[in-house]
Amino acid sequence: MANVLVTGGAGYIGSHAVKALHAAGHQVTVYDNFSAGHREAARFAHSVVDGDIHDTDRLRRALRDHACESVMHFAAWLSVGESVRDPAGYYRNNVLGALAVLDAMVAEQVHSLVFSSTAAVFGNPVETPITEDHPKQPINSYGETKLAIERALPHYERAYGVRAVVLRYFNASGADPDGELGEDHSPELHLIPRAIDAALGRDTFQIFGEDYETPDGTCLRDYIHVTDLADAHILAMDSLRSGGQSATYNLGNGRPTSVREIVDAVARVTGTPVPLTVGPRREGDPAVLFASSDRIRRALGWKPRYEDVDTIVRTAWAWRKDRPSGYRTPQGTAR
Numbered sequence: 001m002a003n004v005l006v007t008g009g010a011g012y013i014g015s016h017a018v019k020a021l022h023a024a025g026h027q028v029t030v031y032d033n034f035s036a037g038h039r040e041a042a043r044f045a046h047s048v049v050d051g052d053i054h055d056t057d058r059l060r061r062a063l064r065d066h067a068c069e070s071v072m073h074f075a076a077w078l079s080v081g082e083s084v085r086d087p088a089g090y091y092r093n094n095v096l097g098a099l100a101v102l103d104a105m106v107a108e109q110v111h112s113l114v115f116s117s118t119a120a121v122f123g124n125p126v127e128t129p130i131t132e133d134h135p136k137q138p139i140n141s142y143g144e145t146k147l148a149i150e151r152a153l154p155h156y157e158r159a160y161g162v163r164a165v166v167l168r169y170f171n172a173s174g175a176d177p178d179g180e181l182g183e184d185h186s187p188e189l190h191l192i193p194r195a196i197d198a199a200l201g202r203d204t205f206q207i208f209g210e211d212y213e214t215p216d217g218t219c220l221r222d223y224i225h226v227t228d229l230a231d232a233h234i235l236a237m238d239s240l241r242s243g244g245q246s247a248t249y250n251l252g253n254g255r256p257t258s259v260r261e262i263v264d265a266v267a268r269v270t271g272t273p274v275p276l277t278v279g280p281r282r283e284g285d286p287a288v289l290f291a292s293s294d295r296i297r298r299a300l301g302w303k304p305r306y307e308d309v310d311t312i313v314r315t316a317w318a319w320r321k322d323r324p325s326g327y328r329t330p331q332g333t334a335r
């Protein structure tokens, strides 16, 4: 079993990976500055270090103190719109921050990394499904920052021996099927929790454009369950630990799902129609984005367990219903 440092392990996807690591018998140290994460979300960690990824000394101490041999690097900012308004902040946190993590790993001779990347590295798709070799032309600084680190990694391997698996997630969604973890972003930007909040009467909901060249006119996206993402991280780390090579994988369901289909699923699952308005298209939203994940299926035997849209929405709904204010809801008080 491994000692693993998980940066951003108090966040949405990181916390689910920490739970999966814990369940597989690994010892996890969460390293997070709690700017967007939640202490309760890190509950499956063996230890928690309150630190910023820019603090290389603190990172080094954490790696040393907990004898870590692998790192999963989730900590980053991830709002596309914000990255357009504040590229400097995004380059600082996502590029300089990731380089500081790599510096600490090199200094402490930790040579195995699983890196969270994103479908945003591709920009507007020239063909779908999107394979790993699809051209990379990000259209926002968020995608650029992730691509910059992807491009740095082979150089770090050549010079310092750091092997890395890059996982490019499409739309992370759903919540821990046991209801112990879920999505709690503030503000919430993702479609499924926002549609659920609208069904609960807690928020308004707008569809951005229904005049796309898609079957129902709304955008098609690829929703991948957060627990399936967590599984992929374990497989990726295991492959590196058993001597496997560095690799890059797309992670999606491979099923394009429209905004309307998500809204319909939320209505079905919650038993409540989603009140909504339809607005104009949003700049920079491609009509269709979905992944081919054949490479990771073949190479690592990864297989999503929660593919069906209703199942994904059901887990998100169970979490949201139980914890309407996310981790701020004292457990057992909401019904």
Ligand SMILES: NC(=O)c1ccc[n+]([C@@H]2O[C@H](COP(=O)([O-])OP(=O)(O)OC[C@H]3O[C@@H](n4cnc5c(N)ncnc54)[C@H](O)[C@@H]3O)[C@@H](O)[C@H]2O)c1
Pocket: 007, 008, 009, 010, 011, 012, 013, 014, 031, 032, 033, 034, 035, 036, 037, 038, 051, 052, 053, 054, 073, 074, 075, 076, 077, 078, 093, 097, 116, 117, 118, 119, 168, 169, 170, 171, 172, 173, 185
């Ligand atoms: N959510 C998605 O749909 C999605 C899609 C593609 C890629 N990703 C990537 O997955 C990763 C995790 O995303 P998420 O949805 O869990 O985000 P999140 O905001 O829930 O989690 C990020 C965590 O990192 C921490 N963090 C941020 N900056 C930090 C810093 N400087 N020092 C220490 N900790 C810091 C935050 O406190 C938070 O706990 C990110 O790298 C993101 O780019 C997410």
